[in-house]
Amino acid sequence: MRRVVAVLSFAAVSSALAACGGAPAQVTAPVAPAPEPPVTLQVSLADVGLDAAALDRAVDPCTDFYQFACGGWIAKTEIPGDEAAWYRSFNEIDKRNEAALREILDNVGKDSDSKLGKYYAACMDEAAVEAAGVAPIADLLKEVKALKDVKQLPELLGKLHRRGIKPLFRLSAEQDFGDATRVIASLDQGGIGMPDRDDYLKDDERSVKLRAAYRKHVQATFELAGWKGKDAVTATDDAIKLETELAKISKTRVERRDPKSLYNKLTRAELVKANAKLDWNAYFLPLDVSPVDVNLTSLAFFAGLDPLLAQTKLPAWKNYLSWHIVRATSDVLPKRFVDEAFNWKKAVTGQAEQKPRWRRCVEDTDDSLGELLGQHFVALHFGGASKQAATELVGAIRGAFAENLKDLAWMDAATRDKALTKEQEMAFLIGFPAKWRTYTFETDAKQYAKNALAASMFQVGYDLARIGKPLNREEWQMSPPTVNAYYDPQRNHMVFPAGILQPPFFDAKFSPAVNLGGIGMVIGHELTHGFDDEGAQFDAQGNLKNWWAPEVEKAFKAKTDCVAKQYSGFEAQPQLFINGELTNGENIADMGGLKMALAALRKLREKQKEVKIADGYTEEQQLFLANAQAWCGKMRPEMEQTQIKTNPHSPAKFRVNGPMSNLPEFAAAFQCKAGTAMNPANRCGVW
Ligand SMILES: [Zn+2]
Structure with a gap:
């Protein structure tokens, strides 16, 4: 962020x-x-x-x-097996809150009209998740497959970003650093899957080990999603190679602590001119935004995208985008995807075992419908x-x-x-x-992935709708x-x-x-x-x-x-x-x-x-x-x-x-x- x-x-x-x-x-x-x-x-x-x-x-x-x-x-x-860390304060309170939230969700679930109850129930319905398989993301993967030219990439990128799937970079609504009363569009570096850009570039023992684990994880995920044999290997190479290129042009975390260097406001026309290879207007279209001006957190990062777009062949882009679709949605897909995502988490955090499903579902419901769930929590606790x-x-x-x-x-x-x-x-x-957010998307008690994607789309839409409007200080x-x-x-x-x-x-x-x-x-x-x-x-x-x-x-x-x-x-x-x-x-x-x-x-x-x-x-x-x-x-x-x-x-x-x-x-x-x-x-x- x-x-x-x-x-x-x-x-x-x-x-x-x-x-x-x-x-x-x-x-x-x-x-x-x-x-x-x-x-x-x-x-x-x-x-x-x-x-x-x-x-x-x-x-x-x-x-x-x-x-x-x-x-x-x-x-x-002892650190519980399903935790990477344990604190006397944070985690003990979390545990109490989680139990309270579970009780709330079990209760609202009895009301068949409850948006909240349906979201949680669908998450808990593992059989339905298994039966759905990869169908919830099949259309998106098909769209990637159908790309004919690198020139079509920006529009598809916009479509994915609209759904909260974020390859390449990130778009959000942010206050203008120069005028805090205004909300403008902000483009930030992104598009990598390891925790830090250094993880791709450093040669210390931890980074080398982490990269090996990451390669294994990306390939296993491709195989689960239907890539076979050599294709899965090539897809993995493509995805990691592109991520490594993105890491190279990304700022370090210390560099990102300098707000002045993060403030590079361009007019829409200047932005369009800055990237010959990236059609910004085509990108903004599916996002339903038309920003007047845009802040770039790094001029070098976005300048660096042009050569990447020029040099990288279409099949490699397809593999990279497919990887980001599957990785962003693994948690709402069948168990084999969830387990594979956990293998990677284990490498990064040392966490020994997965949290039980109800805990993951409580967390996800809080992420997706936090201010709806929060109303119940506040009333009771x-x-x-x-x-x-x-x-x-x-x-x-x-x-x-x-x-x-x-x-x-x-x-x-x-x-x-x-x-x-x-x-x-x-x-x-x-x-x-003081004023609770209204969630306008529907939920279905049988379709977890569909709900989660709708929640993600709602969140992105809610955020981007702030662009060009006066700042809401109470949010x-x-x-x-x-x-x-x-x-x-x-x-x-x-x-x-x-x-x-x-x-x-x-x-x-x-x-x-x-x-x-x-x-x-x-x-x-x-x-x-x-x-x-x-x-x-x-x-x-x-x-x-x-x-x-x-x-x-x-x-x-x-x-x-x-x-x-x-x-x-x-x-x-x-x-x-x-x-x-x-x-x-x-x-x-x-x-x-x-x-x-x-x-x-x-x-x-x-x-x-x-x-x-x-x-x-x-x-x-x-x-x-x-x-x-x-x-x-x-x-x-x-x-x-x-x-x-x-x-x-x-x-x-x-x-x-x-x-x-x-x-x-x-x-x-x-x-x-x-x-x-x-x-x-x-x-x-x-x-
Ligand atoms: Zn602090």
Whole structure:
């Protein structure tokens, strides 16, 4: 996706290898605080919402706080066979949400008129899926076969893109970087099947192994779809060769973190002129859009398509397109296709077994009819009280951010004012959309693939219909049950779906310190995205427009560079280091989020009448424990390798230890000696 939406969702957890040195593990008694003027209550960790069993008290919190807070949980937790990773927060909540959604779907399924019920029932009807075979995609494959000339390619490409099948590149509706009130067409690089362009081009052991697995998978898929013997081999060669050419002209993930380089707006006439070999007008026709201007996320990528179109023979294009049709629809075809798609997933993530069908069907229904399913979920599982409490927490974090701005010595008055304005203009959405989306496509209780293709077509049509219309600021990009959150710099708003407002992130019964360490940190993280190295390039209105005084911008750049360099030194697996540039925005957001959560707690305590000491841990210690325990997780090594290469989030261990070791208040709270891993001599800090 071109848009630089910054989501919270987790990446990897590292192995037990310590990233930082430090003293050998030792048992450290928790330190009780100096007496506070308010009444002090002695309670248990469970009373405030923390998990005593998750701790590993044999580890010194000053050496590796993540291990201290999560070691007990890590030792007793197995990653389920049908998962690539497992987190104490995200996955445990997901599991609860999934069970709730299944119950909803089973119930609505009893109503034979329910669009939702029919969609889920058709997905669950494996016999009908088997009986349909490849018939649902036969027409599309026939159209590919019928191509007479490479010149006919653009129109067919448009037809496939209209159905959500995306060979070659991607078209979407996006806000204009230069004018956030406008929605324009955006063309982005794409058309590859492996997770990253580097996977086609690098010669390290993992890439070589992955390519071998991919070749096997593509060929097996062709064979299942009816290609025989040598034809399947040739088809595989053609598809992979074209994808490799596309990878070569694609930008890296780090290059794509520069919004300015992603902004290359052309008029329709300029676009048409730019590609002699690609008839854009023929392409747009079946998509039912006629954009006035179009943004290209990469001029080089689209310029590179012309030689590809000139040099590649028609049969190779046919094989490439056929591959993309089958790969995009494998999940809705018979079991043999689903199993083969899973073989590939296994190579990428290490996941041992497939999720049971009902789980896949719940996920797919949420993908296809999320705001219909979400209405039921919200009615049953989202109380008004949690919305109120979350709104108050947002207020507390925003207050902390504004206060903190005053203390930043590297800012000047003018830039500070602009930062404050941006923060004040930042909107936030909690729980669920104010207006629910209407799904206009029909569903059939017996035809899963047909439903899924209709849903995909609806989604594409819905998206593209936004082009040329005023921006709808209330629109959500995640469904309500989703356990995640995001900040969108072009809308300058943050969004917290109902799914994440649950334990261990949030519970009305938790102490304020624990809620601030959980959801408070999440709110601070999203808010800080407005001011990370990418977000800071957008102004209060969401335009890509520099609002920084040059000297202040220089100081800011030095600070973000410090973070990038520091995180690049964190080692997740032997010789596998975090990419500090790829993860820079997320790391800055993690650091800001933790700092704001702590500041909000300190502010709250000014008026607090009682103080809770939980099993000897002070309230500030509780906040740090809550924060770490929200990230306790385990990940399969293959998944971790994939994540490090492709995911902008650092592994969980570093999402905890990175921000905490950079925060002097953490070292003070746990009385860490100078020079310990969690109280280092050199720190980075941005906000
Ligand atoms: Zn984030």
